[in-house]
Amino acid sequence: MIRPIMKDIFFLNQKSEPATIADKQVAEDLLDTLKAHEAGCVGMAANMIGIRKNIIAVNMGFVNIIMYNPKIVKKSDAYETEEGCLSLEGVRKCTRYREIEVEYQDGNFKKQRQKYSDWIAQIIQHECDHLQGIII
Template identity: 75%
Template structure:
């Protein structure tokens, strides 16, 4: 189900609660909402659809991938950039890392550990910031 985009800064600044197996519908709603907004959005966190859970969805080219309980465990090569957000107006400066390594659970709750770089790494960092209540 496509959900409306949350724009309440107070809600968005809350740290997300861990995702559980009972959150599968939220995962699907997040993927549906990302797909519906793909013209202006490449990633989303569950709090962007009004659900305070540690779930993100990221466009990885030809497919949108959900990550549950993602945590960045390594990062290298910091750089400055500007980003926009569907939940906010305008763009803001932020620091990101060229290379990251992320531990997460996939949609079947299998543990994963993957390395990402470039644009995909930047998207993941933005969405994990959402889970941590950090707004650019």
Template identity: 55%
Template sequence: VDGLPPAAGLAANMIGVNKAIIAVNAGFLPIVMLNPKIVKRSGHYLAEEGCLSLPGERPADRYEEITVKYQDMDLKEHEQAFTGFVAETIQHEVDHCKGKLI
């Protein structure tokens, strides 16, 4: 979006759309997830995260490995494992869908 810094992810409700939809930069193309639910997590750690909605960085409880159930844009169901920064970004955006800011 013009005028905003690059983002690793975005939740629909952060731009005024009251839906459980997230988009996450996974390297090549963004992954769009409808109704994402984290169903498995392991490897707890404390992250320092930034957010387009808030200045600076803040601590956030995160997990190194997660499994997410979601629907794609064709409403096809998926269950997929993620690790590292992509997993952290998904957790951040799912928090937004739940109304939680870091």
């Protein structure tokens, strides 16, 4: 189901809670909503659709994937950039890292650990910030 985009800053500033297998429908809704906004959006966190769960959807260029309970465990090569967000107006400056390593559970709740770089790494960092109640 395509859900409305949350714009309430108070809600977005709250930390999300761990996701469980019972949250699979939330992940499906997140993927549907990301697909509906693909012209101007490359990633989403569950709180952006009004659900405070540690779930993100990321466009990998050819497919959108779900990450449950993602945690960035390594990062390197900081740089300054500007980002926008569907939940906010305009763009804002932020610091990101070119190389990251993420632990998460995949769509089958199997534990994964992957390295990402550049654009994909930037998207994941933005969405993981959302889960911590950090908005750019």
